[in-house]
Amino acid sequence: xxxxxxxxxxxxxxxxxxxxxxxxxxxxxxxxxxxxxxxxxxxxxxxxxxxxxxxxxxxxxxxxxxxxxxxxxxxxxxxxxxxxxxxxxxxxxxxxxxxxxxxxxxxxxxxxxxxxxxxxxxxxxxxxxxxxxxxxxxxxxxxxxxxxxxxxxxxxxxxxxxxxxxxxxxxxxxxxxxxxxxxxxxxxxxxxxxxxxxxxxxxxxxxxxxxxxxxxxxxxxxxxxxxxxxxxxxxxxxxxxxxxxxxxxxxxxxxxxxxxxxxxxxxxxxxxxxxxxxxxxxxxxxxxxxxxxxxxxxxxxxxxxxxxxxxxxxxxxxxxxxxxxxxxxxxxxxxxxxxxxxxxxxxxxxxxxxxxxxxxxxxxxxxxxxxxxxxxxxxxxxxxxxxxxxxxxxxxxxxxxxxxxxxxxxxxxxxxxxxxxxxxxxxxxxxxxxxxxxxxxxxxxxxxxxxxxxxxxxxxxxxxxxxxxxxxxxxxxxxxxxxxxxxxxxxxxxxxxxxxxxxxxxxxxxxxxxxxxxxxxxxxxxxxxxxxxxxxxxxxxxxxxxxxxxxxxxxxxxxxxxxxxxxxxxxxxxxxxxxxxxxxxxxxxxxxxxxxxxxxxxxxxxxxxxxxxxxxxxxxxxxxxxxxxxxxxxxxxxxxxxxxxxxxxxxxxxxxxxxxxxxxxxxxxxxxxxxxxxxxxxxxxxxxxxxxxxxxxxxxxxxxxxxxxxxxxxxxxxxxxxxxxxxxxxxxxxxxxxxxxxxxxxxxxxxxxx
Amino acid sequence: xxxxxxxxxxxxxxxxxxxxxxxxxxxxxxxxxxxxxxxxxxxxxxxxxxxxxxxxxxxxxxxxxxxxxxxxxxxxxxxxxxxxxxxxxxxxxxxxxxxxxxxxxxxxxxxxxxxxxxxxxxxxxxxxxxxxxxxxxxxxxxxxxxxxxxxxxxxxxxxxxxxxxxxx
Numbered sequence: 001x002x003x004x005x006x007x008x009x010x011x012x013x014x015x016x017x018x019x020x021x022x023x024x025x026x027x028x029x030x031x032x033x034x035x036x037x038x039x040x041x042x043x044x045x046x047x048x049x050x051x052x053x054x055x056x057x058x059x060x061x062x063x064x065x066x067x068x069x070x071x072x073x074x075x076x077x078x079x080x081x082x083x084x085x086x087x088x089x090x091x092x093x094x095x096x097x098x099x100x101x102x103x104x105x106x107x108x109x110x111x112x113x114x115x116x117x118x119x120x121x122x123x124x125x126x127x128x129x130x131x132x133x134x135x136x137x138x139x140x141x142x143x144x145x146x147x148x149x150x151x152x153x154x155x156x157x158x159x160x161x162x163x164x165x166x167x168x169x170x171x172x173x174x175x176x177x178x179x180x181x182x183x184x185x186x187x188x189x190x191x192x193x194x195x196x197x198x199x200x201x202x203x204x205x206x207x208x209x210x211x212x213x214x215x216x217x218x219x220x221x222x223x224x225x226x227x228x229x230x231x232x233x234x235x236x237x238x239x240x241x242x243x244x245x246x247x248x249x250x251x252x253x254x255x256x257x258x259x260x261x262x263x264x265x266x267x268x269x270x271x272x273x274x275x276x277x278x279x280x281x282x283x284x285x286x287x288x289x290x291x292x293x294x295x296x297x298x299x300x301x302x303x304x305x306x307x308x309x310x311x312x313x314x315x316x317x318x319x320x321x322x323x324x325x326x327x328x329x330x331x332x333x334x335x336x337x338x339x340x341x342x343x344x345x346x347x348x349x350x351x352x353x354x355x356x357x358x359x360x361x362x363x364x365x366x367x368x369x370x371x372x373x374x375x376x377x378x379x380x381x382x383x384x385x386x387x388x389x390x391x392x393x394x395x396x397x398x399x400x401x402x403x404x405x406x407x408x409x410x411x412x413x414x415x416x417x418x419x420x421x422x423x424x425x426x427x428x429x430x431x432x433x434x435x436x437x438x439x440x441x442x443x444x445x446x447x448x449x450x451x452x453x454x455x456x457x458x459x460x461x462x463x464x465x466x467x468x469x470x471x472x473x474x475x476x477x478x479x480x481x482x483x484x485x486x487x488x489x490x491x492x493x494x495x496x497x498x499x500x501x502x503x504x505x506x507x508x509x510x511x512x513x514x515x516x517x518x519x520x521x522x523x524x525x526x527x528x529x530x531x532x533x534x535x536x537x538x539x540x541x542x543x544x545x546x547x548x549x550x551x552x553x554x555x556x557x558x559x560x561x562x563x564x565x566x567x568x569x570x571x572x573x574x575x576x577x578x579x580x581x582x583x584x585x586x587x588x589x590x591x592x593x594x595x596x597x598x599x600x601x602x603x604x605x606x607x608x609x610x611x612x613x614x615x616x617x618x619x620x621x622x623x624x625x626x627x628x629x630x631x632x633x634x635x636x637x638x639x640x641x642x643x644x645x646x647x648x649x650x651x652x653x654x655x656x657x658x659x660x661x662x663x664x665x666x667x668x669x670x671x672x673x674x675x676x677x678x679x680x681x682x683x684x685x686x687x688x689x690x691x692x693x694x695x696x697x698x699x700x701x702x703x704x705x706x707x708x709x710x711x712x713x714x715x716x717x718x719x720x721x722x723x724x725x726x727x728x729x730x731x732x733x734x735x736x737x738x739x740x741x742x743x744x745x746x747x748x749x750x751x752x753x754x
Numbered sequence: 755x756x757x758x759x760x761x762x763x764x765x766x767x768x769x770x771x772x773x774x775x776x777x778x779x780x781x782x783x784x785x786x787x788x789x790x791x792x793x794x795x796x797x798x799x800x801x802x803x804x805x806x807x808x809x810x811x812x813x814x815x816x817x818x819x820x821x822x823x824x825x826x827x828x829x830x831x832x833x834x835x836x837x838x839x840x841x842x843x844x845x846x847x848x849x850x851x852x853x854x855x856x857x858x859x860x861x862x863x864x865x866x867x868x869x870x871x872x873x874x875x876x877x878x879x880x881x882x883x884x885x886x887x888x889x890x891x892x893x894x895x896x897x898x899x900x901x902x903x904x905x906x907x908x909x910x911x912x913x914x915x916x917x918x919x920x921x922x
Contacts, residue, residue, distance in 0.1 A: 010858075012855055012856075013855065013858075013860070015863070016855045016860060017847075017855065018863075019860045019863030019866050020838075020847065020851040020852075020854050020855050020859075020860055020863075020866055020870065021798075021838065021839070021841075021842050021847065021851060022797070022798020022799075022837065022838035022839050022867045023798070024863050025797070026797075026800070026864065028791075028797075028800075028801070029791075029797035180898075181898050182862070182864075182898055183800075183802045183808060183810055183862070183864045183865045183896060183897070183898055184800070184802070184862070184864040185801075185802075231863065232862065233800070233862045233863065233864025233865075234861075234862040234864060234898050234899055235862075236898070266801075266804055267802065267803040267804055267805070478862050479861035479862030479863070479899045480861070481861070633856075633857070633858040633904070634858060636858065636903075636904070637858040637861055637899070637900055637901075637903075637904050640900060640901035640902075640903040640904065641861065641898070641899045641900050641901045642901075643901055644898075644900075644901030644902070645898070645901075666803070666805060666807070667802075667803040667805065667807035667808055667896070668803075668805060668807050672896060672898065673901075674893045674896060675888075675889045675890075675892045675893050675895070675897075675902040675905070675906070676889050676890060676893040678901060678902060678903075680903070681901050681903050683903075
């Protein structure tokens with residue numbers, strides 16, 4: 001038997017040819033006969049009661065399909081974790097840009113004019129825009145205390161630690177909202193047939209999230225709701241929950257009109273109305289011994305969830321678990337809270353709470369180093385988690401990870417020590433200051449805690465009449481390489497050629513619910529299930545006597561084709577079973593938070609120009625241990641892309657808010673990195689292998705988002721001797737801090753003279 | 755037909771799209787992007803921002819790279835337009851398309867058509883670009899997925915291959 005090793009090689013991307021030739025079909029490339037276009041009329045105030053909706057008489061309204069909350073056949077909510085978010089506001093609005101009325105027409109130009117001819121009057125109510133205002137509770141806008149969710153992690157007896165500490169280091173860190181800025185805007189098409197029900201096609205990450213939301217909204221049984229993913233032009237979490245809203249809107253218009261309806265947002269609407277990364281505030285108080293060992297600490301992590309609960313509880317969960325970083329804490333107390341404000345709900349964005357709390361941890365680590373008189377390297381080395389030790393949730397590290405060794409390699413490939421020495425020498429003169437900074441971190445793969453058990457994902461593989469096999473999963477491709485890597489896994493498991501495996505386009509009538517495409521879970525969790533589903537096909541063929549234990553790819557194809565010809569169908573299904581020894585206590589947030597972690601050391605080199613106060617990143621080393629790398633080109637692309645987004649998060653991407661509404665909702669004034677803004681991003685892998693994931697792979701997608709921001713801000717402090725604890729860090733922030741420092745210095749000198 | 759109310763204000767425009775001459779009846783100030791996508795069904799041209807920032811709608815117009823969302827179709831009268839669909843000749847991929855595929859230059863694919871056309875334009879001016887020239891040449895095209903690294907590799911690889919093909 002000739003067995004090619006497919007896993008670990010960079011096979012061509014399954015849908016790559018379509019993408020480079022322009023044939024790939026995204027939602028806006030699709031048209032249906034008789035199709036209308038839909039538009040959304042939204043609230044212009046952050047909070048208030050809807051008093052009156054006026055349809056201006058200059059428009060021939062009979063030509064339009066008009067939908068408001070009273071047209072909803074089912075529940076007026078976007079069913080996700082909770083049901084607090086309405087699909088269309090009926091009596092009150094709770095954030096700017098909240099959908100109120102939908103209209104549809106065959107002519108897009110006429111549609112736009114008509115949307116502008118609908119005016120809404122309100123009785124405004126006081127609104128809340130910051131974490132602090134929400135906590136103060138002078139205005140209760142959600143529940144009884146403006147709190148969506150709290151968590152508490154407790155290990156050891158933290159209250160006894162403070163008296164034993166040689167140093168107590170305190171700090172407060174904050175991160176801003178960040179727009180996912182996928183280049184393809186959100187969009188959906190819905191069509192309704194009284195017998196078959198509703199079908200939606202769209203740009204989305206999670207077909208079964210949309211499916212669940214539509215069942216509740218349209219009051220239809222599962223079999224009369226069909227969701228199909230089109231080619232999706234980037235997502236990064238931004239197409240995890242909001243597509244359910246757009247799908248709902250398109251479905252309501254389609255049901256009322258009886259015609260297909262397309263809703264595709266333009267950039268301004270997408271940016272102003274859809275989700276962003278949760279703004280956060282983290283407070284640290286850490287007890288440290290004379291020799292730089294962490295004795296214990298308290299971490300308080302708070303995120304702004306916006307007006308509705310949506311995904312905030314799970315973002316918070318990942319944030320609190322990652323808040324302690326890759327360090328050993330003999331005792332720790334972590335308190336997390338997600339609060340309500342009258343902003344559009346914040347949502348999923350690559351990293352999902354971890355980039356926020358890890359930014360704080362890694363900035364704080366440099367501050368601890370200063371307090372203890374140690375280098376940023378040494379302080380980390382002395383506190384790294386080691387195999388056999390436990391995390392904040394008291395999960396024992398079983399992986400043979402050696403973070404000290406990983407750090408050494410990072411220092412070597414980045415030339416850390418020689419650069420550090422050279423910069424401190426050269427920074428004595430001139431107006432450009434250089435610095436180098438590090439961040440060491442971890443990222444858990446898969447759903448948190450018992451999440452995977454609740455998901456209970458199903459994966460299928462089918463043998464086709466032509467002898468090829470087809471992967472059946474709801475995992476979606478939106479750039480990461482889902483289709484390619486899953487086909488590699490199936491091909492490897494069956495000892496077939498990569499070309500012998502295809503994958504179904506996610507369509508809820510064709511594929512089972514293998515869970516959402518989020519949380520760095522596709523390769524590790526879905527991939528592992530796929531490996532066994534694929535082996536089920538082989539087993540069936542062997543048991544049927546049509547295939548020997550050892551076979552060639554051609555023998556398999558003919559055995560498979562013959563089986564299908566004879567029996568009509570060859571399918572194998574596998575459902576998730578929790579790995580043995582996994583324990584998680586949802587009440588006390590204790591136990592195995594994740595089946596596996598990826599580990600990383602990121603090193604950033606920056607220049608701060610004291611004429612323009614701009615910070616530029618000149619070199620970036622991203623070194624990670626992610627288990628087996630199944631596709632080197634795709635994996636490298638994931639890391640480089642994540643680092644680029646992390647650089648944007650740190651230095652460029654600032655959402656300007658005014659009364660809860662994004663003011664810079666254009667690519668012209670919300671700045672993401674261009675090809676000229678980025679340093680060489682040098683990507684390195686360590687491969688330890690991991691028993692949990694398919695062929696030893698762990699999660700990779702979110703990891704690279706966690707490290708760049710703290711590494712860069714640590715480098716800025718190295719360059720200037722002035723630390724910044726808030727991102728994004730813009731030139732005006734640097735200017736202000738430097739001006740303040742020189743002012744303070746001058747007044748110090750003045751007082752000295754006196 | 756030409757007197758119907760919907761037709762009022764429209765005019766006939768002639769374009770050469772991917773080598774084929776075509777005539778469309780459109781409003782003169784319609785965006786070239788919409789005419790290509792909606793009138794001619796050329797959907798390889800993508801809309802990302804609608805204000806000339808992202809380059810997803812980039813096409814070659816008489817050999818110059820333009821953002822088709824900023825071009826009123828009237829301005830394209832008689833012009834030769836090349837879109838991603840016009841790049842592959844006789845079912846064979848263009849060197850750049852091949853290199854993007856191999857190097858991981860396309861992830862989600864939405865910026866890819868514009869990016870490849872920008873690269874094509876760059877290589878027509880600078881057949882052996884330096885990394886800096888590649889960065890500069892592609893700086894009007896935003897990609898959110900790749901961090902650009904593998905796109906730079908793809909362009910450099912295509913340039914080398916074209917040079918090798920020329921010298922052999």
